[in-house]
Amino acid sequence: MINISLPDGAVRQYESGISALGIAKSISEGLARKVLAASVDGQVWDATRPITQDVSLKLITWDDSEGKNTFWHSSAHLMAEAVESVFPGVKFWVGPALEKGFYYDMDLGDRKLTEEDLAVLEKKMQELAKKNNPFLRKEISKADAIAYFEEKGDEYKLDLLGNLTDGGITFYSQGEFTDLCRGPHIPSTGFIKAIKLTNIAGAYWKGNEKNKQLTRLYGVTFPAQKELDEYLFLLEEAKKRDHRKLGKELGIFTTNDDIGAGLILWMPNGTVIIEELEKLAKETEEDGGYKRVVTPHIAKENLYITSGHLPYYADSMFPPMEMDGEKYYLKSMNCPHHHKIFDAEPKSYRDMPYRIAEYGTCYRYEQSGELFGLMRVRCLHMNDAHIYCSKEQFAKEFRAVNDMYLKYFKIFGIDKYVMRLSLHDPEKLGQKYVNEPELWLETEELVRSVLIETGVPFIEAKGEGAFYGPKIDVQIFSTIGREFTLATNQVDFAQPRSFNLSFTNKENEAEIPLIIHRAPLGTHERFIGFLLEHYAGKFPVWLAPLQVKILPISDKFIDYANEVKAKLRKAKVRVEIDERQEKIGKKIREAELSRVPYMLVVGEKEVAEGKLSIRRQGKGDAGTQTVQEFIENIVEEIFERKSGE
Structure with a gap:
């Protein structure tokens, strides 16, 4: 037993x-x-x-992430079986599970898959799934595995076998399909009830453009049709909310080949959003006792050697510029510059905690294939700050940062979030992480204790810490459930030592501070990308690039419209008039498509009564108000940063 x-x-x-x-x-x-x-x-x-x-x-x-991963990897094998039955002679490379779904890379020879083929393959997968064939695991010797794939003439699996040894090789079979795979798999194909093949792409073998281009076929499956229907609905909703599409439609941002990939040009509408976010951050940070600083965009090589960024992050930094015999780098992080500000004047315990903040511009060399709209860029504007504190002050300061996150979540209507506590890997000390094992354990426990005490949801991730200390990555979810990494909150015990930072404590002794790196609003780029999806471009009034559109029914009412506009502008409301000689219905439709929160219709009745007919974006007629009533209401809505719901 x-x-x-x-x-x-x-x-x-x-x-x-x-x-x-x-x-x-x-x-x-x-x-x-x-x-x-x-x-x-x-x-x-x-x-x-x-x-x-x-x-x-x-x-x-299915409720476990490992369950979904196993389900989707098994579905990749089912898809491969369908492809092999429809297109005999196909050869397969790898077929992993993804965060949502799976893909398989395959060599179809001269055959090119079409959208029509997807329907055929989906039908075949359904047919094979209904057979409820078990997934069978078989341990096999390397020699026998090589013989099997040599007979099939499959150079791709033979290449994979080159890195494997006896005792670690398994085949999996279901129905008529057998593949080299370490597993695991679901019990049988019958668990797979709903199937959708989603995309056809090209992928170089091993990711090397010198190799042959394979066909990459994507799909997603579920244990029930209802779940697939919900997924496809959200997929369509996500397409409508794609920040790249909305960013272009709403005049938020653009890019240009002459400027360079990953370098964002913020249009006037996008700049309004940036300025409103900065205003919010500055108000919040002033209330939190932060002092604002400004630092240059470049620095000498030695600064980044001292900070450790060059040894650890050289591949993510732009190449150096040489001037006067010195190497200068574009700033990839604000923290080394901030450390120099801390060190510029002597500090005592009376100065602690010392909090400095900056919307700093940083530059990261992202690979061209990794660039993605506003989410992965090469120039980013970071809501950065650093808190220098004693060990005794740490818990209170770290909790205050978490409270700042929660305040922002409430303002932006972020209901679902999780803190990802990223820890070090003891086996990689001195390589990926600063070799201070005791300090790692001590600071990780400090962070963990604060998270537990504040009751925020968090998970732990071994081996994902920053090189200088543990960190929290803040994962937020948009209104349609898509996950984004918003920002980071990091503890640093290494750089204070690297930069010889200290303050004089109450015993008149030099003490090394702890540093908290925090960026609650992340970068303009990533956060505005998130907000575009989260709001579907329908920003709350305080954040909307254009807050009011005045719609005169005809030219006779332009003068009244201009009077209203002048009063709104005096109240610091962003407002425009649609002076075109178009029917009022068309003006309303186009203002709706532009996601303007308020539309003010003015005609003969409104002029006679000194009122406004108000329409709210997406909600239609909101009644009438005097000009003064409307101004008082919208100013309050803007001042309080109401969500608009």
Whole structure:
């Protein structure tokens, strides 16, 4: 008998050789129908794989990320089986699961897949899934594996085998399809109920443009049709909310080949949003006791050697410029410059905590293939600040930063978020991380304690810390559920030592501060990209580039419209008049498409009564008000930064 320890602490005994699926059946037939895989002593296994010794076991279902990963990887094999049956002779490279769905890279010879082929392949996948064929695992020797793929003339799998050794090679088969794979897989194809092939792309073998270009076929599957329908609806909604599409339509930003890839040109409308975000940040930071600073866009090489950025991040920095025998780099981070400001004047405990903030411009050399709209750029404007504090002050300061995040979440209507506590990997100290094992453990526990005390949702991620200390990556979700990395909140115990930073404590001794790096609004680029999707371009009034559009019914009412415009501008409201000789219906439709929050219709009745007919974007007629009433209401809405809902 073997002992199986379950997550609830229970220990059950079973005959050696039982599978996780068999254990699930012993608990409940309903549970067994949901089990896709199992975590065995922390490793994900096939639910049907025999267990022959005492282990800790967790049953994995669709609700677990490992369950979705296994489901989608198995679906990639099902897709490959369908492709092989429809296009005999195809050769396959790799077919991993993605965050949503899967793909498989394949060599179809001279054949080019078409949209019509996708419908045929989807139908074939449905047919194969209904056969409920089991996924069968087989351990195989390297020699036998090589012989199998040599017979098929498959150079791609033979290449993969070159890096494998006996004892670590497995084949998986389902139906008529067999593939080299380490698994794991779901019990059978019958779990796959809803299928959609989503895209055809090209991909160079091994990512090398000198190699042959393969066909990359993407797909997504679900255990129920309802979930696929919901996913496809959100996919279409995401297309409508694509920040690149909306950014162009609304005149937010543009790019130009003569300027360079990844270098954003902010249009007047985008600049308004930037200025409003900076105003919000400055007000919030002033209330939080921050002092504002400005730093240059370049610095000497030695600054980044001292900070550690060159040894660790050289590949992400632009090449140096040489002047007067010195190398200068474009600033990739604001922190080294801020450290020099801290060190410019002696500090005592009376100056601590010392908080300085800047919307600093930084430059990162992102690979051209990684550039993506506003999300991955080469010039970015960061809502950056650094807090220099004693160890005793750390918890309070770190909590205050978290509170600032929560304030921003409320303003922007961000209801779902999670803090990702990124830790070091002890095995990579001195390589990826500063070699200070005790300080790593101490600061990680400090951050963890604050997160627990404040009750914010967080997860831990080993091996994702910054090189100088643990960090929190703030993951936020838009209104349609898409996840974005907004900002970071980092603890730094290394750079104060690198820069010989200190303050005089109450005992009149030199003490090394801790540093908190924080950027609650991230960068203009990434945050505005998020907001475009989050609001679908329908910004709340305080943030909208144009807040009011006055729509005269005819030229006879232009003078009245100009009087209203002058009063609104005096109240600092962003307003324009549509003076075109168009029908009022067309003016309203176009103002709606431009996502202007308020439309003021003025005609004979409005002029006679000294009033305005008000329309709210997306909501239609909002009644009438006097000019003064409207100004008072909109000014209050702007001042309070109301969401508009």
